[in-house]
Amino acid sequence: MSQYTSNQNAPQTEKVDGMTHTAPTPEAAAHHRKVPSPARNMIDRLENDFQSRPAVTIAPQDQLAHALHQGKLGDFEAASPFAACLIPLLQALGWRGQIRQLTESLPHFANGLNQTEFRNTLAHLGYATKPADAELVRIDPRLFPCLFLPEDNDPWVVLERHDNHFRIFDSAVQAERNVHIDEVFGRAYFVSAAHTSFTGQKSETITEDNWIGALAQRFKGTFLQLLSITFLLNIMALMVPLFIMSIYDKVIPSQSTTVLAYLASGILLAIGCEIGLRTIRAKMMAYLGARVENIVANATFRQLMSLPPLLTESAPIGNQVSRLKEFDTIRDLFSGSLINVALELPFVLLFIAVIAILGGSLAFVPVVMMMLFAVIAIIILPTMRNSVKESSKARAARHSFLVEAMGGIRTIKQTAGEEKWLERYRDLSAESSYRHFRTSQISLLLQSLAQTIMMAAGVATVGLGVLKVLEGTMSIGALIACMALVWRVLSPLQNLFLSLTRAEQIKTSLKQINQLMKLKTERPVDNTAITQRHFKGRVMLERVSFRYRADNEPALLGVNARIEPGEMVAIIGPNAAGKSTLLKMIAGLYRPQAGQVILDDMDIRQINPLELRQALGYVPQICHLFHGSIAQNIRLSHPTASEEELQEACRLAGVLDDILALPKGFETRIGDQSIQKLPSSFKQRLSLARGLVKKAPILLLDEPAKTLDMAGDAAFIETLKTLRGQSTVIMTTHRPSHIRLADKVIVLEAGMMTHFGTPDEVLPQIYGGQK
Template identity: 45%
Template sequence: MSSNPRPMMASEQLADDLRNHNETAFKKVSPFSSCLLPLLRELGWNNYAKELIEALPHFSEQIDLIDVRNMLATLGYESTPVKTSVSDLKKELYPALFISDNNRVLLLQGLEDETVFFYDPESDSYETSTALDLQGTAYLFTDNHAHHGSNTPELTNDWFGSLLQRFNKMIIHLLGMTFIINLAALLVPLFIMVIYDKVIGAKSAETLPFLITGAAILLAADLGLRYLRAKLLGVTAGRLDYLIGVETFKRMLYLPPLYTERSTVAAQLSRLKQFDSVRDFFTGPSAAIALELPFVILFLIVIGILGGVIALIPLAMVIGFIMLGLFWMPMLNSKIMRAGKARTDKQRIIMQTVAGRKEIKSIGGETVWWERFRENSGESVLSNYQTFLSNNVMNNLAQGMMTFTGVAVLGVGTMQVMAGDMTIGALIAIMALVWRVLSPLQSAFLSFSKFQQTIKAIRQINQLMKLRNECSNGKSGLILEKLKGDIRIERVSFRYGPDRDPALLGVSFQIKPGEMVAISGNTGSGKSTLMKMIAGMYAPQAGSLQLDGMDLRQLNAMDLRRAIAYVPQQIHMFHGTIAQNIRLNNSLATDKQVRDAAAEAGVLDEIMALPEGLDTRIGDTTIDRMPPGFLRSLSMARAFVSPAKILLLDEPGASLDDESDKRFVEQLNKIKGSRSIIMVSHRPSHIRLADKAILMEQGAVIHAGSPDEVVSLLLENAA
């Protein structure tokens, strides 16, 4: 047993409070956490404590204002900060979380006849005042929950566009700053022209100090504005990166399993990685280039005013850049796509090698695998070389076009100066302005592939956001908590795709409350698909699946899964402590309930023998050193900690030794009759524990009867 228990973090203390119906930690951790529960009551929040536990920050040593706002956002309450005083806050804006200028935290509950009702976390008291005149920031809350009678918002076709609308003010500020920056850049060549034509030409040195001072002020202002623009771009990029990352990850997490489970891990990681190009666009030089491009027209107009027909030369070069891009970019894009595919293939092989190196060595496949990696590496190097060569040619062409434009402008300008149609100062000013025109054009031309990657990523984000997730606004948790475990399956059919054979075909049977049913059959007979359907992972495409008379398709998928304890064939433990892993299916479980579940799974003594007991961290490489039977028992404990009346076991005997298997049989005998148990198994010893057994073949039930009958059929088929 652990002699030196790990100190509890703030989030764990709050979770324990909620499990034990206590508020001690909330009042002790921080003034912000102290205000959380009273604020939720004022907002009318009456949902499950389980949701609040799941909204708590993980591994947080302190609960600050940001944590509280994030928790409230997760629960459906967006907050908006407003600089104001308590006396100026209107009645309809209550309740509000108020932070005074001297960092006093108050929960403003309501306003009646100029009397403010508030909660003071420092004194842990509810008070009233008619003279509470504090200056500070009030955080006002908006309830984003759908209400009765309100329509569910339609999924937009341009999610990214609607997201950008939230940054309209920032974008306007950025364009305004860029305009002033370009105006300053425009005045510098004009200043040079005045120096050459008015100061040097007229030999009037008296005005020189004033001109230089003005230019210095202009340059200082230009540097300051560039710094502020970079800072504002960084803030915009950070907020966009956070919002896109969080929302896309949430959408992928809440998509129906059928959308994602057929994709490889490498493909899903690559898809998420592509979204980073949107962030890179705003954090890199591309965003500044995009802001500069509209003002190229301004410089062309000024060149036309100063030099007349000379403006046609950079204008022709602008058209030349566009034509070159239209000709060159399709060819470059094909090379970039080839290089990207080669990198993805190489990454996939590396990931497969890391995940399956034991299997590769066990079959002596090192040479074959190395040869496959060598071929992929060669393709990656070749495609990257061709992409690099194309980029280099394009860079040289763009640089050559810029140089040719400069020489052409200088030549034509020299002729105009010699003819007396233009001054030397005007020619020098035009040369400076020409570079101001061509530099952003060249940069945009060379960054064209990045622009395309960003546009492609935005399209993928919009496509992802158009998919409907499983979350519904209706709550069925209260209904599902009272499940008895009566399962009725009537002529259920299901296939994974329109071109795939049916995984289930007309399956029908019934499981009564407290009954134990064993399902057996050859690989590919539909057993695991049926289990996942009962667990709410898939919906029947034909027929019906009813729990206590309720059709599965009418229930909230997340609430359904929480009401069912499911032990999959492949055991996964996640980063965190053993207690946190056991609580995954029931975050409200107290420490005693966690220990009882571990004892019921027959693994409590092994857990407490570890140096840190239930606080032992797992989920990383440590699980590779743990016996499969121990991990299987942890998964069983995770199922037992749930109060669910339905227990699903998918091949529970996989990877168990004789001792672990005996312990598992004892566990089943103990819980038999208290829950409806559905077990997929091939072991006769497991099947004979059931009240009845079902034999499946090619997605259909071919026999339903006593366990002995099914075992006999299995043995006959094996013979």
């Protein structure tokens, strides 16, 4: 029947619902029986097709299968049709990412994928999708592969076409099929790399110098459409004054109802067109505002996540949250009154020209009033700018205080400090209210001045117009039309005048966004080519020095050490000696300002920080748990970990029995409030399990037993014994029992290394012979 059925081993075809479906061969059917689920198909394709770089090691089949099935990265054992289409489409597109990228791109709580989540996942992986309603046989084959949603059917991945024969992946049967199609309608989603357009041209990149300006350039076409619609609206706006003039000058003197009927029909048509155009413009502006808000929010958050930790740690959390919240004002720039003003202002000259035609010298009235608006704005802008700045500072201080207070409300109550904190809040609230009052006062003053100017414009127009009417150089109808046109000219200026306060706030936000986007990140924000590195575990510190601020004493000064693979090293010393800083230096969280940290003969400054941290295991001194299940929190460092790997890590951390005793086990949800109720020992052991689940060649532990009880500490000691020789373990500790297990000990005092050697060599010098 076709090239797909030309031999006995080829798939056999059958006609179903007007389409010729090709049944799988016996070999394919046997293979399909070996594949118990859609997730297994996904893993097989990843294993076979995404191992293109020697430096990349893809996780084993069982590992990712469990990650997708039982790991709740998505409940893919009952995969949705869209989830089934994901891997076949990525395979056809030639995606060469890592499994970790795929799992991190899936929704946080994913039970399969819906249409929106499917497109978002592709976007996270670097692909843009463009929908179009089409008949399948009419789609240009050059647009394949694509996702196609037939009417009343599950989605397909259309792979290729030969005449009317299509090779598709059918999500309904979880397999590829060869089908003969004459007529199928549906919606197609064409896929292209995010850095190129569907015409093959490179899309515009956002520059660092003027990030907001470059963002606006992306919507240049939309702005031109809005400008065109606004031009038509202004033409329609001319109809009403001209209609009024015609009524007074033509209809009333002639008492012609016929002329009135024609004029009324015309003005009604103009009003109807204006309503339609305004509706279209409102929808476009609403879309533009929402789109810009989404882009700005995601870009600024991505930028913050890509900044070196030293930059983000220096600012209070409340201030950072407050600043991000203020970035929402950018939406008003693209969808509020300011964009209306920007669209209307160019056509002010059109109305002034019409006034000049109808009233001659009356055109000077709006021109003079415009100059008056400008003079007042120049005078009042410095005061307003300072007021907006102070108001923003006061509001940010109050918000930062609230974040701090709510985060430590339990401590406040335990210390009976409510009154003191209320007093502090009253002061901050009073300052914020006063600054807001000053800003509102200026805004109300501007409003009063604007209304005065508008009334003065009306009086001046009537006064001068009456003289022209008495002179016979102007009709009454023209005078009334000029009155309406003068107010139409001044209306955008009045709106701009009244929006000066908001404009100043938006200007401040724009400046802050541009400054944020100019900051140098640890790595390119759009970097998707991440290589999975595997270290042997050798660590060398060569004259490592670091200080947090230029006016601070060095946190580390000239630290030298050599740690061989598989060794266990304890870093000891008094508080503020630089122990945690040294671990963060090895983890790449901080970069040495002098000297170098070398892993396997490579300076860490030559390694992408993301690659470095993915290859290391790091347990911080303070455990941070996030909203989600216990399994998700542990998998944070290793998203593709299997259920067995989770249990093994928790067993080593001594927390497995506690988790299994919970009603929902690893799927127990923890949130902001429940995290506070968890015992500190339990949280610390979860943090330890998160670090152990990676089976990293280098494991960094910062006071890992600080909050552990005696039983937990005993279990931790056994874990250290298990890790000996398998991973390079570097830990900070104060416990002699942990120090004795170490192969080497580093002693820090005031950032300087005073001793380095085996416990038998170092401990007698520190404790005077007592171990």
